[in-house]
Amino acid sequence: xxxxxxxxxxxxxxxxxxxxxxxxxxxxxxxxxxxxxxxxxxxxxxxxxxxxxxxxxxxxxxxxxxxxxxxxxxxxxxxxxxxxxxxxxxxxxxxxxxxxxxxxxxxxxxxxxxxxxxxxxxxxxxxxxxxxxxxxxxxxxxxxxxxxxxxxxxxxxxxxxxxxxxxxxxxxxxxxxxxxxxxxxxxxxxxxxxxxxxxxxxxxxxxxxxxxxx
Numbered sequence: 014x015x016x017x018x019x020x021x022x023x024x025x026x027x028x029x030x031x032x033x034x035x036x037x038x039x040x041x042x043x044x045x046x047x048x049x050x051x052x053x054x055x056x057x058x059x060x061x062x063x064x065x066x067x068x069x070x071x072x073x074x075x076x077x078x079x080x081x082x083x084x085x086x087x088x089x090x091x092x093x094x095x096x097x098x099x100x101x102x103x104x105x106x107x108x109x110x111x112x113x114x115x116x117x118x119x120x121x122x123x124x125x126x127x128x129x130x131x132x133x134x135x136x137x138x139x140x141x142x143x144x145x146x147x148x149x150x151x152x153x154x155x156x157x158x159x160x161x162x163x164x165x166x167x168x169x170x171x172x173x174x175x176x177x178x179x180x181x182x183x184x185x186x187x188x189x190x191x192x193x194x195x196x197x198x199x200x201x202x203x204x205x206x207x208x209x210x211x212x213x214x215x216x217x218x219x220x221x222x223x224x225x226x227x
Contacts, residue, residue: 026145030143053069055069073182111130144173148169
């Protein structure tokens with residue numbers, strides 16, 4: 014199927030939607046890694062890199078779906094609530110909008126930066142309003158690599174959000190990130206597994222403040 018704009022296909026958006034109703038965790042390859050704060054995290058080990066792909070399912074209470082999607086897309090606001098953001102902005106390159114994102118890493122590790130494309134679609138499937146946001150790494154000559162910062166070339170994320178039927182949001186997220194460098198894979202996996210529920214909780218708290226701003 015042809016891309017629906019921004020390098021993503023219609024099928025990719027619908028696959029993310031489908032995970033909200035019926036998680037796709039075939040066979041025994043996906044393992045439950047963590048359950049915390051109403052969130053379940055499953056991992057699939059990539060044999061080539063030694064890193065996990067993640068699927069996250071859960072409910073964020075008192076966080077309306079449209080607000081959650083707006084908060085996720087609002088880069089300027091994210092610089093206020095995400096303590097790990099060093100630099101974050103959009104740039105037009107070759108007729109396409111890309112995002113530059115630099116993440117703070119603790120000393121003595123180098124910061125990481127990302128160049129990625131993203132797209133949001135608000136879908137109506139059988140009366141269910143679902144917000145879907147897709148993102149994946151790309152490269153453009155206009156944004157060169159920086160000295161002392163490691164460029165992440167493998168990054169992919171999907172986020173699907175719908176109402177939980179109350180005042181919260183039912184959420185599905187897929188995430189894969191290979192930060193490169195000399196960091197051991199076990200350490201990357203350990204940090205990633207623990208940081209996902211913290212990130213979602215921080216984003217839910219940011220939704221409360223965002224509602225007061227708008």
